[in-house]
Amino acid sequence: MLAQAILLMVLIGMIAFCGTRNMQKAPLAVRADIGIVIREDNVMTQMALKYVENLESASQVCHFVELSETEGFEALRKRECVALIVLPEQLIEGIMNGANPSVEVYFPEDAGLESMLLRELTESGTGLLRVAQAQIYGAYDTAVQYGMLDRLSVMQGEIDSYNLAFALDRLAVYKEETVAASGRMSIVQFYGASAMILFLMLIGMAVYPVMQRAPSAFRRQLARQGTGEGWQCFCKWFCGFLCMGLLGLAAWMVIRVTGLFIPEASSLMQTLMQGTKDASHILAQTAAGLMIVVTVSVLVYFIYSLSGGRTAAVLLIFLLSVAMLYLSGGLIPSVFLPAAVQVIGDKLPTAYLIGAAGNVLGGYHEETFRQCMIGMGCYTLLFGLASYLFRRRG
């Protein structure tokens, strides 16, 4: 039964993997080439250009190509670049000493969408700079007029913070917002966490001799001996919990030992697990791991209590495991599922279990840890109580 559980898990894992091949992030479809002409070999201008090139907002949408003036206009004519920027001599020095030499920006005559967009942005940026400059000069003139030059730095500070806030806000337009389907976990960790939960749940199929309902005559005999129904339930679950925990631990050990002999497995383990040296985090992660086994074993116990026979229970465990894992985004991340399904999936026990497994593998995260522990605790109580009532009635 254990071998079958592992086989099923591998099969489901493969299906899930194939299903998520298309999840890789596609590169940006539009990236504008911009020609740059530097009229002199100036170190400071080169530095400024490199700085702009490396700005996140610029590098996401622009690709700067350094050209000679002739090459630049030729490229613009051939529409090989959407704009041509000609930087004057002594650009940086001019900015610093107030000479402010002009930067020439050329766009093709019958500009395409990218050029038009860039023109708009350039004009907007130029306007912003004009305003900023006017503010600075205006503040200076005002300070001189009122004999308050000592307060000038304060006024300039205010102007800077205002303009920066405005400019930084604009960054949001360019900034790439990454929506990670796997949350704060990497894809490897995400599937590691899912596989961990699926494996534990499928182990439940192998522990049927321990967890399935005992014959009623056997239970009555136990009751006669002074072992009440509640205690019987607890002991049965506890045996199952121990078996599942030990099997899970054995699987873990096999993976670790494999890592010692196969370097690829070792590197995969390192990608999978984010180590921590903080004792409290280790404690929390251990508690999360323990709680995962408790919750899964109670869930499995509940299924055994619910279903009369062994076959029904094993089938139900398999179907429920796969269905709940799918709805909780364990096979395909839930962001790819319909919104209504996401709402349901987020409330299922598997959602909390995957979250907790992520805490164990991907490192401690207080908020997730707290949420998952509460979720798992509630489900443990609920399933535990329901199992007791079902068994008592049966």
Place this chain on the structure above:
Amino acid sequence: MITVEDITSSYGRKKILKGVSFTAMRGECIAIVGANGCGKSTLLSVLAGTLKPKSGEVLYYGRKAWSASGGRMYADREIIRGMTGYVPQENPLIPELTVYDNLRLWYPDKKKLKQELSQGFLNLLGIHEFSDKQVNRLSGGMKKRVSIGIAMAGMPPVLLLDEPSAALDLVCKEEIRRYLQAYLERKGTVVITTHEESELEMCSKVYVMKDGRLKQVDRGLRGEALVRMF
């Protein structure tokens, strides 16, 4: 010795036992016969302590197992556990375990169990011959013998058997009868519910249960004459 005084019991509003009384001495076998659903198993469940009666009293060797106080019934589990062995209609066995492992659940002392298997009552039941077999590979008769073996853990002086021969072949019935005979010879007390006439042979008293009441009948009654009493 068993003393049962005016036991009543009901399921919901339906009264099953309406004042049942009888006594059984050491080494005596009491048979309770009656139609299906007349309350034989209910009476045995009360005697075995798995069902709470409404009123009445049950004493084992003069010690109160069930007694009423302030309108409520109280059980002395220690007495019931120590004095009785109970063989219900269904077998209290875990199918996935071997016979030996099943017995180990009820015989905490490993040495004693081995001794019982080699020369004690379990040997008499013939369990030693198939003690290493898995329960779900046993025949009905074998399972019943193991059930009796389980009930005999701790050698209780009273054995309560609920239709032990139901659905068994003649050989099995004979084996069980032989075993019970041996138990009675050792001064054990047996209360047995049965539909088998052959089992009535070894009983010193036969009671017919009808309408929730027990009526002692001539132990020589058989066949139609006995059925007419139901």
